[in-house]
Amino acid sequence: MSTTPELHSGTDLRELVISLLAGDEDAATVNARATDMVYRAEIRTVAENLAHAAFIRGDRAALHTAHWVLGDIYDRCFSLPPIDQVDSLLTEILDDIRSVLENAMMADLRGKMDQSALASVPQDPETFLPWYRNFISSHNASNHPFYRDFLEDRASAEDIRFYLAQETSLDPRFDDILSFLTVGTNGSEKMELVSNLWDEMGNGNSADVHTAVFAKTLTDAGVSKEFIDSNIMLESLVCGNVSAALALSRRHCYKAFGYFGVTEYLTPRRFRSYIVGCKRLGMPKSAYIYHDQHIQIDARHGPSWFKNILLPSIAREPRCASEIVLGTVMRLETSTGYLDALQAKLELAR
Incomplete structure (x- = not known):
């Protein structure tokens, strides 16, 4: 059974990322999420749905959300972790989201470029x-x-x-x-x-x-x-x-x-x-x-x-x-x- 509330949309996904980055939950709770493969799969599905809306369907609101989520995650990649997050597995959760959205972003960019x-x-x-x-x-x-x-x-x-x-x-x-x-x-x-x-x-x-x-x-x-x-x-x-x-x-x-x-x-x-x-x-x-x-x-x-x-x-x-x-x-x-x-x-x- 999932250890967290269900996610239904890209907006939910962004709210989750903001909450995780803010340290609203302790390392033990975050680690429980990271080891819950059912929940990890749910996160990837929501991220994939957001990526499809943003980069395949061309939904501009979804595109904004996808880039805000990626930007929030990248900001953490370029920052020192808060001391209360040093033993958490937060990166594993964020990497699930990042890999889906990043790969979709790069594929979309390449598809629109003149590569002749x-x-x-x-x-x-x-x-x-x-x-x-x-x-x-x-x-x-x-x-x-x-x-x-x-x-x-x-x-x-x-x-x-x-x-x-x-x-x-x-x-x-x-x-x-x-x-x-x-x-x-x-x-x-x-x-x-x-x-x-x-x-x-x-x-x-x-x-x-x-x-x-x-x-x-x-x-x-x-x-x-x-x-x-x-x-x-x-x-x-x-x-x-x-x-x-x-x-x-x-x-x-x-x-x-x-x-x-x-x-x-x-x-x-x-x-x-x-x-x-x-x-x-x-x-x-x-x-x-x-x-x-x-x-x-x-x-x-x-x-x-x-x-x-x-x-x-x-x-x-x-x-x-x-x-x-x-x-x-x-x-x-x-x-x-x-x-x-x-x-x-x-x-x-x-």
Whole structure:
């Protein structure tokens, strides 16, 4: 017999996840749930029904719920457990839910992407990089009008505030993502990732740690947690969840190399547009110091990521080139969807 009340919907599932993460029940109760295979099967069935509604039927409310549930679980993956949960089997329950929703999310993303470029990916380092740079530059995400047109020339201070709230789906955890990506690497790959991480850590100066600088930017701009929670867009949640899935699942490591490599590569040009917009509005430097730092740092890290991570990976295992490009396409496509939705929403509000 099940040890917990029955679950009937995705809403029930999210309420359960929130309750479990909040520690509303002690470890003994959670462990009883985790060892109750009937209940575990019930949870998976509810998660599968939610995934079907969200990713197969295209129910937007279900899609929101699925991404909120995934986001809640990913937040725990990037956090230290509360001391009263260290001996609980909570992760086993959450992993049942996560695996169902994550696999459905990734399958949906791949099904919607144009994967035609994968048939022509070079598998030798010498020809890969020129092809790869051209591939990125030809994509709409490489020079999206949200940055060059809207953010530089027309965005208001309130638009900037809304934009910063959306950026919280990735920026606050990028240092931890780099830590996860470092596991299992060697040689130039590990050195590049660690060098990147060291820059994220402010080169040892706690005041310059990028997450702290970004947090101050949010505070100075009046972007509170409450503001984020009430304004975060579905497309922002998607970007954050895909990022987390690629970083946390070792089977996606080569996709992650491509995904986060192109993220680094495009950052300088995007952040320049943000700074142009801030200066146009007469905003204080605290509004863009985080972005100014990344322009200088990522101008090095983007090309170095290609040279020291992607090329050695392909030299060692040529078949990973397609995986790297697949991850790159995932980033370009989710970024385009996010920026299209962001610009449309802000244009409509004008």
